Amino acid sequence: MPEPALPVAPSVGKTFPPEAEAAIRDSLKRCSSSTIEAAVGYRRDGDTRHLPAIIIGIVERFVEPDLRARLGTGDDDLRFVEDLGIDSLTMMEIVILVEEVAQLQIPNDDLRNLRTLSDVKTYIDCRARGLPPPKPSKFFAIEDLVALMPVQPPFLFLNEASVSAASASGKYKITGQEFFLQGHFKDNPVMPASIMLEALGQLGVLHLLAGHVVAEPGKVVGSGTIFFTGCEGVRAHRVCKPGDVLTLSIKPKRMKLPLATFEGSVRVGQEKAVMAEEITLTYGYVEAVVPVVALPPAETNGVGPNGANGLNGVNGSAHDPHDAPVTGRV
Secondary structure (H helix, E strand, O other), rough: OOOOOOOOOOOOOOOOOHHHHHHHHOOOOOHHHHHHHHHHHHHHOOOOHHHHHHHHHHHHOOOOOHHHHHHHHOOOOEEEOOOOOOOOOHHHHHHHHHHHHHHOOOOHHHHHHEEEEEHHHHHHHHHHHHOOOOOOEEEEEEHHHHHHHHOOOOOOOOOOOEEEEOOOOEEEEEEOHHHHHHHOOOOOOOOOOHHHHHHHHHHHHHHOOOOOOOOOOEEEEOOOHOOOEEEEEEEEOOOOOOEEEEEEEEEEEEEEEEEEEEEEEEEEOOOOEEEEEEEEEEEEEEEEEEEOOOOOOOOOOOOOOHOOOOOOOOOOOOOOOOOEEEEEEE
16 A cells, blocks of 8 residues: 655755755754754655754754753743743744745744744644644733633632643643642642642633633623533642642543533643543533624714704714713623
């Protein structure tokens, strides 16, 4: 049986003259030899399996030396700004070099959605295969989480999160000031595994509230309807203490009203902390609240109410204090 054809980007894997290879090697001369060979291999055969090595190698070229070790952990949730110290101008240099090597264009409008290594790898892979880029994840800073989530501090165990239809990820740093660490354990503060499961459940709640559930017309998932119902296949692998940054990830497995089941994991770097085969929540729908915009005032040709020429007869304009927009339920 013949081997399946390798996915090939439109401008690679067809002709690759020696001068093109020389240009690639010159452009990447400050990158590692493995990055250069991956780039040459990609341009020769169009095998998209070379792309992750190319992306990591180019990013490494622009990251400060004391932060490069983070790229070696294999953590695709690393953020360009917060974790790798890459500013907007440096990001543009990375993008330009990736475009040159991979022979594709990245529109500026798409850059704002590329926050992590995973975002870039997935995006470049889709563009190289000629597939539409995935819908961007929605990012939630802590203030967004507090505004949306029914769970509030000090029992909110997410500092930030990103949600897409296919998954959700978040981070939580154990500060050592958490109320439960006063008794768990005496003189040896340890994050309870049950609290880490709670954090995964909270990430599932966020996924339900972020608008990816296909609800009935005019309805949405209600924040007051979501409750933790159970978990299966839980394993704790690592003790987590103050200073550790937990990376939480979930993926939906089954979703049918009133139950939503996710698989989840908590890691510190690349080390497993807690794994859960199934986390199940129950949820329900409520009426969607939509803004109702007031109609503009009727055309008066400069004649105000009671026949006056505008407000108090001046400036030729009329104003009714009851014309403010209102909101209501539908």
